[in-house]
Amino acid sequence: MTTVPTGGAAGPSSPTDTPYEGVGPLLRAWRERRRVSQLELALRADSSARHISFVETGRSRPSEELLLRLAKHLDVPVRERNALLLSAGYAPRYRETPLDDPALESLRDGVERLIQGYEPYPAFVVDATYNVVAANRGILMLLDGLPESLLTPPVNAMRLTLHPEGLAPRIRNLREWRGHLLAQMEREIALHRSAPLRALYDEVAAYPVPEQQEESPADHTADPVPQFALPMRIEHEGRLLSFISSISTFNTPMDITVAELAIETLLPADPATVKYLHSMMS
Template identity: 80%
Template structure:
């Protein structure tokens, strides 16, 4: 199944009353980099960095992009820095349903289908599900239609008391992991819509009883698994998230491909039995 979502994490417009200097200083402090260290990385001087941050010097467009690169600023926020400095945004934001991204969409579809029978999906920065394979559809079997109406949202589907939450055997640990992940994203993107989503899902009541099913085998996992009941069995998955390297488009930069890899032999055997 495929769903195209149009939500974004924010705007390229800078906060009212803030120039590029305070924004760059905030990113530098967030990365815990001194003015001298940033100057050495960007082939500049600590004096010049100080002048930019205090508004005594206006950086060139090239300098803004160079500092943003060395501070690992997200692509959307690089546009915000440029606008704050009085320049046009450098990175385009192409709608995912634009014909220019046809090849990208087709490639992502082939990629997640290639993971079957293991679950895989593509999400945007708001965790809206843009594409999912049959492994995901298998896990969502029995979920109320109200939660499956587009745009699907991975966090709502997972943490809602009528979603996957009652089926997750280690819900407290997995819920804590997801909320911490969202908190890191909020700190990175400073997104009001993402903050609203976090407050919504964090307020969902947590089921107090574990789902019925055979107990999970004690396995020394190398990462926190999601242990979920399906068909009277407990399946264990390790989540892996991939993003695009050196993106030049805001939309592409905010895409993530999440795969749920089996964490034990029993899960592998069960998933392959569904396709036999």
């Protein structure tokens, strides 16, 4: 399994000197982003709207337990929960362990077995900025023939897909798939407020769209079933393959690195793709 370091520990174990009033604007911003009223949040977190108001205006300091409950009910990402704790004068709760750390050996082994189990279907694992940290043989098959410059670590899934020298010229419904990927990144940016992710978005959104042959009705004849999700239609050695993307994350992670991992599987969207993948792997 190829891994990419994702950072060190979350921070010191002693409380910060940051005034607790700083947590109020942050908490309010997350509440408004989630479009939740003070009363609704109070009911979810077993508090009161008055107390929530006092916290947001800096008149009251929330306990560490309450702050974590509020963050949970607002679906605040784990990394940002540390920021809330620091702003309230508490120590960070969640570590950020490098993926190649011995403490995550069982995780790496489990993820490796999982994506290998999907073969011959392509599967890979990305971090918070879409750097590929593990991939199976199905993915390597699709990447065959790409320039070495795009395959030099850290390999980035968005660059591989949208770069005009990457997979983009092979994707028959590129404009639809490109729009889907950019919209996915926009949602992640709104959720995580990540500067590196914003920089990646600006880069790949600026890539020129390669000229390519438009899809024809014949492209869909091998796919007789109604589509329940947008497929990616990509050429491989003269064959048109069709995939539906499925993304999985870890439930209730206690580590930032683990929280930001995503396992993406490309599931065949038609019987012809199933047959072709099995024939290639055999």
